[in-house]
Amino acid sequence: GPTAPVPPKFASGEVRIALVRQLSSGDYFEQWLAGAQAEAKALNVTLEVSSGDGNNDKQALNLEQAVNQKADAIIVDHGFAQTVQPAIRKAADAGIPLVAFDVDPGTDKAVVLSQDDHRIAEQALGALKADTGGAGEVVYVYVAGFAPLDRRNETWTQFKKDNPGIEQVAQIGVVNSSTASAVADQAKAALQANPGVKAIFAPYDEFAKGAALAVKELGLQDKVKVYGADVSTADIAVMTEPGSPWVATAATDPSNVGRVAVRAAALLAAGQDVAAELKVPPALITQKQLRDGRIANMEQLNQAIPALRTPDVARVPWAPSS
Template identity: 60%
Template structure:
């Protein structure tokens, strides 16, 4: 997840990319997997935040795809420091890399550096971020579809009636897109009432949300559902429900997935009953492929979206899924090798 422009979690949410670099290698075939080729494509991955299971899985997927393509991938993590992320983009430009991937961030702090990169002929691919430059390529999950899938399940389970606690932080592009769907669902189902909104995004998001959600649940004892459209939000909400002993009366509907999330979802008596997600490692691979093709003169769409899948706790248990690797075997639609393929 990531932020959109402030004139614009969470908010994973977050994303944009591309332009041809003057220093791109002529070859369009993947380099040797060793990455030792002096002519290997160099890609700088500039991250706003790397903490949390989703982001760790995402990075693992990016590194694996870079290795497969023989890409020289350098990674920087600004640890939620927006000014540092802008400096990291500037450093990548000065280093003369072949392409830059911007992972989440703020439009207002990134736009000047992104423009400088594109002006220098360096393609920029943004994941879950609005870079503020139409020349950049955008990669994202289909956040509207993601929110709709899990909210349809919430409406089905509640009959479209009941008090709902909402976990949300404005300003993050994927969360803002998910919020648009939530507002639509409230209009479509007047029997649903949002009784409170909580949310925080930091290096301890789940713990912070747990404290806020616990207080909100105590203040609103009629709550029967929680919409928490980011996995760290959902884990925090789960902690709050469990600490209050409300597992039998409150259900949680989340978003995103990781191995740690699967453990929470499939635990006996877990109140987190459904999530909608893409495979973070797969989305990262799509992003790296887009940057690779942009750097080597390949054909890349200006905007790339990866479709999500609804995953219920019941389905995960029935299929014996315990890890992300098992998840993609059980739900093969999560792997999208046909999206921005590299032949």
């Protein structure tokens, strides 16, 4: 049960947390929102959700609106530094506490939340290295400007230096409302142009889904393996289906990350201290582990990997234990 008294504003249900998103479609963002909403319900706060749906100007306007409407706390979920930082500054000037997930807020007044993206890339690349022996042609999927992808890219850049036998023969990537199918088309072209490719490094599940589709459609699943990031029930189905080339993914449970973001924002709204930087650690999940463990959904994955739950990150002392 709760270990501290519920702050009056929370008890009376007056607390409003604005969640200002850059993106909302796809498994990752849907699960993240579901977790955020569940935590908001548990804490008796109103979550006011907006999304730019990929339109960065729209996200900036939504953020201005959250500041003008004097939210008790704001969560900025993804976004390009250039478009969100001016409004983040306004929030800071107005004294509205802010949690920045997967975006550089440009101010040390905001709490910065991320998954450990270097670790995500290290884990997936560790599997790629084990399978390839650290040599071979690789297709890389990346779009610059998204903070988590930029951090994973730093690790990939270092990995190539450390493993001179790894040759990046093509870089592809697009982020839009149909990322997976766009990446599938690009991956097909890259694989056809580079028949020696052994692996695709696709560190975002929409990238990995697209890469896996391309490999299957070209009948290359015995030659080309996919190393991804993120996980969902749908991703688990793709990874475990017969002949799937998607053999490893490094991931958090996105719904848990959404919960952490809301907890951190709630603590700030209550005037409590939160560490300046919060990180949710990922786990490596392999196709073999999923198949051997007969893991078919996120609930079973959470049971198999209890470290995916992080109740101590931004723990709310007055919350009923979750």
